Each structure stands twice: as structure tokens, then as C-alpha cells.
Amino acid sequence: MAIGMNQQFIKFEPRTQKFTVLGKCRYCEEPQQIDIPAEDARTFGDWWEGEDICIQDATPNTPAEQRELLISGICPKCWGAMFGGGQ
Numbered sequence: 001m002a003i004g005m006n007q008q009f010i011k012f013e014p015r016t017q018k019f020t021v022l023g024k025c026r027y028c029e030e031p032q033q034i035d036i037p038a039e040d041a042r043t044f045g046d047w048w049e050g051e052d053i054c055i056q057d058a059t060p061n062t063p064a065e066q067r068e069l070l071i072s073g074i075c076p077k078c079w080g081a082m083f084g085g086g087q
């Protein structure tokens with residue numbers, strides 16, 4: 001299971017078939033929200049349950065920076081500050 005964000009938890013909305021992951025960035029502690037599109041819900045659910053699939057395959061329709069947040073627990077702002085090319 002991934003490390004993820006601090007105080008991470010997950011919600012599923014049956015009406016829209018969407019997952020929402022909530023938590024706080026491991027570095028700046030700012031609240032974060034990741035919306036998993038309905039297209040990715042089934043494979044994402046498998047990944048979350050610990051199925052042996054990589055996150056890129058589990059959430060192909062989710063933006064890469066949101067995916068990064070799921071795995072590393074680091075928000076795009078902190079990620080950019082650490083590794084970005086100073087944009």
C-alpha cells in the first residue's frame with residue numbers, strides 16, 4: 001500500500017461513481033483533494049485494495065500531478081519547489 005498523504009482517507013460517491021481522496025500534504029500540511037474520474041473508478045478501487053497494478057494503469061484518466069500526490073503525498077506546489085525547474 002502506498003504511503004500517501006497525512007490523514008488520508010477516501011470517499012466513494014455511488015451516484016457519480018467517483019472516488020475522492022482527501023488528505024494533507026506531507027510537507028506543507030495543506031489540505032488536498034484528488035478526484036478520481038468515473039472511468040478510473042474500478043481500476044483505482046483495485047489499486048487501493050492492494051491489487052498488483054501500477055498507478056499509471058489504475059488511473060490513466062487522472063492528471064499526473066494528482067497521481068503523484070496519491071503515491072508520494074507531496075502536493076504539486078511542494079513537488080515543484082523540490083524538483084521543479086523554477087518556473
Ligand SMILES: [Zn+2]
Pocket residue numbers: 025026027028029030074075076077078079
Ligand atoms: Zn505541500
